Amino acid sequence: MTTPDTPTDPAAPYRITREPYYRPVGNEVELFTAAHARRMPVMLKGPTGCGKTRFVEAMAHKLGRPLITVACNEDMTASDLVGRFLLDRDGTRWQDGPLTTAARLGAICYLDEVVEARQDTVVVIHPLTDHRRVLPLDKKGELLHADPGFQLVISYNPGYQSLMKDLKPSTRQRFAALAFDYPEAEVEAEIIARETGCPRDTADKLVQIAHRARNLRGHGLDEGISTRLLVYAGQMIAEGVNPTLACTMTLVTPLTDDPDMHETLTSAVSTFFTDP
Numbered sequence: 001m002t003t004p005d006t007p008t009d010p011a012a013p014y015r016i017t018r019e020p021y022y023r024p025v026g027n028e029v030e031l032f033t034a035a036h037a038r039r040m041p042v043m044l045k046g047p048t049g050c051g052k053t054r055f056v057e058a059m060a061h062k063l064g065r066p067l068i069t070v071a072c073n074e075d076m077t078a079s080d081l082v083g084r085f086l087l088d089r090d091g092t093r094w095q096d097g098p099l100t101t102a103a104r105l106g107a108i109c110y111l112d113e114v115v116e117a118r119q120d121t122v123v124v125i126h127p128l129t130d131h132r133r134v135l136p137l138d139k140k141g142e143l144l145h146a147d148p149g150f151q152l153v154i155s156y157n158p159g160y161q162s163l164m165k166d167l168k169p170s171t172r173q174r175f176a177a178l179a180f181d182y183p184e185a186e187v188e189a190e191i192i193a194r195e196t197g198c199p200r201d202t203a204d205k206l207v208q209i210a211h212r213a214r215n216l217r218g219h220g221l222d223e224g225i226s227t228r229l230l231v232y233a234g235q236m237i238a239e240g241v242n243p244t245l246a247c248t249m250t251l252v253t254p255l256t257d258d259p260d261m262h263e264t265l266t267s268a269v270s271t272f273f274t275d276p
Contacts, residue, residue, distance in 0.1 A: 011105045014066035022051065022058035023191050025183045032059050035176055036108075036151055041129040043172070044155040046180025049226025052155045055180070056110045065149060066107035068098050072117040078124045082137060094140055103128065103135050106149025114154040115167060122171055128152055129174035159223060182227055185211065191227065196234030202243065205272040206230045209251060212268045220261045225251050243273040 009015075035042050036059070044052045053069070060067035070081065083097040102109035114122060127134045133146040154175065156167070182188060185207050192203040207230065214224030229250050236246035247269040256262055 011066040016061040020057045041152045041175045043175035043177040049228030068102040069110045103146040106147030108151045111154040115156045192234045198234040198238045
């Protein structure tokens with residue numbers, strides 16, 4: 001029971017109270033832990049759905065840090081990150097943005113798919129990524145010094161790089177980086193079985209379908225089947241859905257609108273699962 005004198009934790013809404021399942025595939029946990037000890041900014045590079053976000057959640061739980069996640073997009077402005085003045089019935093008040101909130105609370109701030117944000121928005125993070133660790137709030141006339149626990153983490157998918165959507169060298173070189181990819185077949189099948197409750201032999205078949213699809217990347221597919229989609233398929237199968245129908249819904253239809261590619265992926269599914 002709380003009383004008016006009971007202290008509250010302002011970071012409580014951002015704390016991960018239940019440990020997320022994350023299966024390490026290398027030394028990424030040790031490396032991130034060392035970087036966090038120095039509050040080093042970290043960049044996570046890897047394809048869609050390979051576990052980058054889950055990794056950050058797992059590390060925030062392991063390290064006991066609150067986590068504030070921002071899904072970046074091309075319409076996001078610097079004010080969306082930093083904050084703005086709002087009008088209400090009592091007049092004008094300042095509302096911190098997620099980046100400012102993280103800096104005040106000493107949270108890990110995770111900017112997911114940062115290249116989706118406009119470059120003039122991304123530059124606001126620069127003063128937080130070097131020895132200064134400050135965030136100028138120009139509209140408020142405040143220079144915010146980040147809490148000692150604050151750490152900045154960004155992610156992006158190198159497969160979607162273009163001249164219009166890429167990180168400037170001045171941003172890249174402010175971060176240490178960890179490269180992620182889809183796990184080895186045995187590990188990926190283990191993850192799917194653990195996450196979904198589907199039989200291990202089913203998980204093995206799903207991974208084999210994914211490997212066939214990933215070989216088509218650049219030959220009709222922009223991106224292969226992600227571990228996330230394999231988890232979706234496993235969850236549907238665990239719910240009693242026919243495996244062929246489950247795979248069509250989660251692995252084939254989301255990936256392509258091209259009839260020939262749809263047929264190719266359907267053929268890969270039928271190699272491992274019998275039609276209903």
